[in-house]
Amino acid sequence: xxxxxxxxxxxxxxxxxxxxxxxxxxxxxxxxxxxxxxxxxxxxxxxxxxxxxxxxxxxxxxxxxxxxxxxxxxxxxxxxxxxxxxxxxxxxxxxxxxxxxxxxxxxxxxxxxxxxxxxxxxxxxxxxxxxxxxxxxxxxxxxxxxxxxxxxxxxxxxxxxxxxxxxxxxxxxxxxxxxxxxxxxxxxxxxxxxxxxxxxxxxxxxxxxxxxxxxxxxxxxxxxxxxxxxxxxxxxxxxxxxxxxxxxxxxxxxxxxxxxxxxxxxxxxxxxxxxxxxxxxxxxxxxxxxxxxxxxxxxxxxxxxxx
Amino acid sequence: xxxxxxxxxxxxxxxxxxxxxxxxxxxxxxxxxxxxxxxxxxxxxxxxxxxxxxxxxxxxxxxxxxxxxxxxxxxxxxxxxxxxxxxxxxxxxxxxxxxxxxxxxxxxxxxxxxxxxxxxxxxxxxxxxxxxxxxxxxxxxxxxxxxxxxxxxxxxxxxxxxxxxxxxxxxxxxxxxxxxxxxxxxxxxxxxxxxxxxxxxxxxxxxxxxxxxxxxxxxxxxxxxxxxxxxxxxxxxxxxxxxxxxxxxxxxxxxxxxxxxxxxxxxxxxxxxxxxxxxxxxxxxxxxxxxxxxxxxxxxxxxxxxxxxxxxxxxxxxxxxxxxxxxxxxxxxxxxxxxxxxxxxxxxxxxxxxxxxxxxxxxxxxxxxx
Numbered sequence: 001x002x003x004x005x006x007x008x009x010x011x012x013x014x015x016x017x018x019x020x021x022x023x024x025x026x027x028x029x030x031x032x033x034x035x036x037x038x039x040x041x042x043x044x045x046x047x048x049x050x051x052x053x054x055x056x057x058x059x060x061x062x063x064x065x066x067x068x069x070x071x072x073x074x075x076x077x078x079x080x081x082x083x084x085x086x087x088x089x090x091x092x093x094x095x096x097x098x099x100x101x102x103x104x105x106x107x108x109x110x111x112x113x114x115x116x117x118x119x120x121x122x123x124x125x126x127x128x129x130x131x132x133x134x135x136x137x138x139x140x141x142x143x144x145x146x147x148x149x150x151x152x153x154x155x156x157x158x159x160x161x162x163x164x165x166x167x168x169x170x171x172x173x174x175x176x177x178x179x180x181x182x183x184x185x186x187x188x189x190x191x192x193x194x195x196x197x198x199x200x201x202x203x204x205x206x207x208x209x210x211x212x213x214x215x216x217x218x219x220x221x222x223x224x225x226x227x228x229x230x231x232x233x234x235x236x237x238x239x240x241x242x243x244x245x246x247x248x249x250x251x252x253x254x255x256x257x258x259x260x261x262x263x264x265x266x267x268x269x270x271x272x273x274x275x276x277x278x279x280x281x282x283x284x285x286x287x288x289x290x291x292x293x294x295x296x297x298x299x300x301x302x303x304x305x306x307x
Numbered sequence: 308x309x310x311x312x313x314x315x316x317x318x319x320x321x322x323x324x325x326x327x328x329x330x331x332x333x334x335x336x337x338x339x340x341x342x343x344x345x346x347x348x349x350x351x352x353x354x355x356x357x358x359x360x361x362x363x364x365x366x367x368x369x370x371x372x373x374x375x376x377x378x379x380x381x382x383x384x385x386x387x388x389x390x391x392x393x394x395x396x397x398x399x400x401x402x403x404x405x406x407x408x409x410x411x412x413x414x415x416x417x418x419x420x421x422x423x424x425x426x427x428x429x430x431x432x433x434x435x436x437x438x439x440x441x442x443x444x445x446x447x448x449x450x451x452x453x454x455x456x457x458x459x460x461x462x463x464x465x466x467x468x469x470x471x472x473x474x475x476x477x478x479x480x481x482x483x484x485x486x487x488x489x490x491x492x493x494x495x496x497x498x499x500x501x502x503x504x505x506x507x508x509x510x511x512x513x514x515x516x517x518x519x520x521x522x523x524x525x526x527x528x529x530x531x532x533x534x535x536x537x538x539x540x541x542x543x544x545x546x547x548x549x550x551x552x553x554x555x556x557x558x559x560x561x562x563x564x565x566x567x568x569x570x571x572x573x574x575x576x577x578x579x580x581x582x583x584x585x586x587x588x589x590x591x592x593x594x595x596x597x598x599x600x601x602x603x604x605x606x607x608x609x610x611x612x613x614x615x616x617x618x619x620x621x622x623x624x625x626x627x628x629x630x631x632x633x634x635x636x637x638x639x640x641x642x643x644x645x646x647x648x649x650x651x652x653x654x655x656x657x658x659x660x661x662x663x664x665x666x667x668x669x670x671x672x673x674x675x676x677x
Contacts, residue, residue, distance in 0.1 A: 009525060009526060012525065013521070013522050013525055016521065016525070017518055017521075020517075020518075020521070021514060021518065111352075111382075115352070115354070118352055118354045118355060118356075119354050119356070121561070121562065138525045141521070141524075141525070141548065211514075215514075215517060216513045216514055216516065216517035216540045216543075216544065217517075217540070217543060217544075217547075218513070218539050218540060218543060220352070220355060220511070220513055220537055220539065220540075221351070221352050221355075221382065222351070222511040222512060222513060222537075223513050223514075225509075225512055225513070225514060225515075227514070256514065256515065256518060257518050257522070259515070259518075260505050260507075260515065260518045260519040260521075260522040261518075261522045261525075263504075263505040263506065263519070263522070263674060264503060264505060264519075264522035264523055264525065264526040265526060266673055266674075268504075268505075268506070268673075268674045268675035269675050269677055270677070271505075271506050271508065271675070272508055275507065275508045275515065
């Protein structure tokens with residue numbers, strides 16, 4: 001195989017990987033972004049993601065309708081969000097600690113209920129083919145796109161527009177930047193945060209159902225392998241901007257595809273390093289985006305990490 | 308008389324010793340299975356369509372022995388956690404026989420605990436026990452490379468691109484040996500065949516396994532197989548990409564109704580039933596038990612829709628050959644770096660001990676172990 005062909009294969013694989021792998025990152029990071037915009041951090045989204053994956057798969061298996069599974073995964077997610085939102089409202093409760101507790105709770109509960117669903121095969125989400133114009137099987141495969149991915153793009157653009165231009169967006173941003181100011185305006189801070197966390201949980205649950213119902217497309221206990229946590233880091237990288245969340249999710253998806261793609265064309269030395277690419281990327285981003293001299297640009301003022 | 312010092316530890320120690328003395332004095336050692344608790348530690352969930360499921364299914368054979376109590380723990384990582392699990396099975400549940408079913412449990416955890424509890428028997432599922440390791444430890448293993456060889460024969464006749472894909476977890480001896488045997492099987496019937504291997508680096512990492520399977524198909528492979536704990540994702544990905552596949556560990560035939568050829572399965576129940584029979588009769592367990600088709604420790608999954616007539620005939624013949632002791636490793640075979648492994652005419656016995664320490668891939672396999 002010539003070098004050019006190999007290079008094209010890797011590029012194509014990263015492009016395809018970005019589309020295939022990015023959807024959970026996108027949904028979780030959009031959910032986390034919304035929650036953080038309202039002034040709270042929900043680290044529990046990893047647990048929500050795993051529970052969403054399990055519940056979506058279970059519902060799809062029992063009803064035969066994967067879309068119903070997606071919906072239920074989202075509703076379960078908002079249930080976890082409501083729990084987080086309610087607990088954090090209580091006095092002297094730390095949202096980060098609650099988040100970690102909910103992360104463990106969500107994964108544990110998903111493993112508990114999920115035992116029965118490791119074996120059976122549930123109906124999966126369909127994909128839309130956008131690649132029929134191409135003769136190249138790789139391109140055609142890369143352009144088998146899941147509707148949830150497109151929905152994620154629409155959601156990112158909508159959130160970007162809504163946070164900037166609507167009354168609800170302004171309310172959420174005010175709550176996140178200064179709770180006293182929001183109070184003075186007569187905004188119910190706790191209610192706004194509760195609803196934002198619930199909406200964030202809904203998105204994370206939907207992201208989880210993508211994992212179990214489309215790619216890789218089955219429920220196992222090792223399914224998430226930390227994607228929910230990486231998505232939380234991704235929000236900081238994306239500067240709390242929904243559009244940047246989308247690009248960051250694509251970047252993480254492509255980074256995940258790098259290791260296998262390089263090995264498939266024969267560049268296999270140091271595959272551990274390439275396999276670790278998404279995690280290394282997370283670290284580099286955290287290092288690059290912090291500085292002792294300035295606070296994070298775009299960070300909501302009420303966040304406990306920036307206060 | 309020296310003064311007595313009672314610490315929690317000494318009390319625990321002496322009462323444990325007392326219990327042990329009681330049990331060995333009261334009954335001839337393990338004379339009756341009714342005094343036996345068996346502990347089994349799994350690295351993943353028991354129903355993963357793979358490694359752990361193969362063990363769990365076989366463990367049911369032990370449960371059927373009258374009086375044997377089986378305690379199981381799932382999702383125990385290959386860290387100090389397994390030591391704690393084993394010690395808790397010994398101290399709290401009274402286990403006298405421990406099955407540590409994952410590769411990384413052995414060194415140092417099984418060795419340490421075996422030295423600490425000399426009256427408890429430990430058996431580990433990989434060919435790692437050697438002379439000099441504690442006598443109460445041991446290994447049992449199915450030589451799955453024999454079944455991968457048969458898969459290779461079927462795969463070599465099923466490919467049109469002559470490129471076979473292999474999704475592997477970690478570059479350890481047993482995995483490398485399976486890859487090499489898979490290639491040798493394919494080369495036996497199709498000298499043009501090559502095996503492209505992708506290492507994921509973890510025993511269970513579904514998203515990366517799916518990416519690896521996709522990358523292999525994109526690179527032109529038209530038959531996939533794997534050595535990961537739960538092959539479900541690789542097999543389903545192969546099926547959805549419309550290529551053929553061979554299974555691993557347990558039967559994945561229902562996951563790929565169109566492309567499944569055959570698969571390499573362990574048959575742990577043969578070993579577990581053997582152990583159970585030994586225990587019931589009060590016989591000591593062997594320190595090392597291993598075998599392949601000849602002793603029914605491994606088997607091939609029944610052929611699926613992806614198997615052609617020619618593939619079935621050749622694979623059946625290959626299995627009969629291996630069962631009869633015909634060697635898999637027949638020279639000339641070179642390692643990837645060009646050094647000679649076997650000269651023309653030379654061959655390895657299928658249970659050649661040096662193959663247990665395989666740390667190379669042979670020529671014809673594309674991929675690197677570092």
